[in-house]
Amino acid sequence: MGFEATRVDWALKATGGRGLQPAMDFLLENEGKPVPDLSAVSSGSAPSTAAANASLDEDEQEELEALKAVYGKAAVADGSAAAMAQQEAKSIKCSECGKIFKNTALANFHAEKSGHDQFEESTEEVKPLTEEEKRQKLADLREKMAAKKAVKAKAEAQENLANEAIRRKAGKDINELREELRAKEMIREAEKKRKEKLEDAKARAAIKAQIEADKRERAEKAAREKALREGRSVPGSSAPAPAAAAAPKPAGKDYPETRLQIRLASGGQPYTTTLPSEATLREVAEFIAAQTLSVDVETVSFSLTFPRKTFARSDFSKTLKELGLTPSAVLIAS
Structure with a gap:
């Protein structure tokens, strides 16, 4: 019934x-009191069978007679503890599955695990395990624990593999995105350089054309002067009108931007810029004034080498397109 064996022995000896x-x-x-040394416990006086029987009431007499009928007159008459102990509950039995338990703690544990709630007292004694059974039970328990650990370790390994796969995929996606951004940046840089090279090539071609035209003009002028000195006429041309030579070049195509190279009459490094074709000549003056202290917006003047032309102050309000400077031109600032 859940009492310790030593406490039960103390109670039997004391009574x-x-x-x-x-x-x-x-x-x-005596619940809660420590169990003393049983050798020092005096046994209660065991009354004789006759005295015991005389002290029993009517109901106890009937119970005694029933015990005699079951266990034998001699055993009951002698007050044998062994015969009486056969009726004592030695274990707790689960009525649903038939398992027996040594004490209530084990029965409660079984009830929590299985959900069974039907128990009864039993006279069956739970036999203690032998050393071999203990070793076998311990080995089984260790085997179960090892199996659980193996299952848990396998699950953790699979989870780690899944997490590693996710991490690698995320890293791969980031690297691919970086490579894509780098490739786009390289394409933009290449396109920018290509445009710059194309603009530089156009500017060089325009400057070269102007230089060649200037050379031809000087050669033609020298030929005309020589012919006049010698009193000859220049073949294939009549006396050209100076106004025709100074006429501005046609506007040509509608270029949105104009690339200018501005040289200082005092010498030095030329300045290059690109302005909208709708920008005025005054904006060109403001640009060159911002680049060097030797130029003032209000006093600076611009001229072309070919065709030879000097722009008046009234031209400063005109656009580069109107002045025929698109798509490129070389100006002399003085």
Whole structure:
């Protein structure tokens, strides 16, 4: 019934083996007290069979007679503790599955695990395990624990593999995105350089054309002067009108931007810029004034080498397109 074996032995010895009820009363009265040395416990006086029978009431007499019928007159008459102990509950039995348990703690544990709630007292004694059974049970327990650990380790390994795969995929996606951005940046840089090279090539071609035209003009002028000195006429041309030579070149195509190279009459490094074709000549003056202190917006003047032309102050309000400077031109600032 959940009491310790030493405490039960103390109760039986203290009550003189008079039965279950006296032992139970003794256990309840001495609950919480330490169990003394049983050799020092004096056994309760065991009354003789006749005296015991005389002290019983009518109901107890009937119970005694029933015990005699079951266990034999001699055993009951002698007050044998062994015969009486056969009726004592030695274990707790689960009515649903038939398992027996040594104490209530094990029965409660079984109830929590299985959900069974039907238990009864049993006279079956739970046999103690042998050393071999203990070793076998311990080995089984260790095997179960090892199996659980193996399953847990396998699950953790699979989870780690999944996490590693996710991490690698994320890293790969980031690297691919970086490579894509780098490739786009390289394409933009290449396109920018290509445009710059194309603009530089156009500017060089325009400057070269102007230089060649200037050379031809000087050669033609020298030929005309020589012919006039010698009194000859120049073949294929009549006396050209100076106004025709100074006429501005046609606007040509509608270029959105104009690339200018501005040279200082005092010498030095030329300045290059690109302005909208709708920008005015005054904006060109403001640009060159911002580049060097030797130029003032209000006093600077611009001229072309070919065709030879000097722009008046009234031209400063005109656009580069109107002045025929698109798509490129070389100006002399003085």
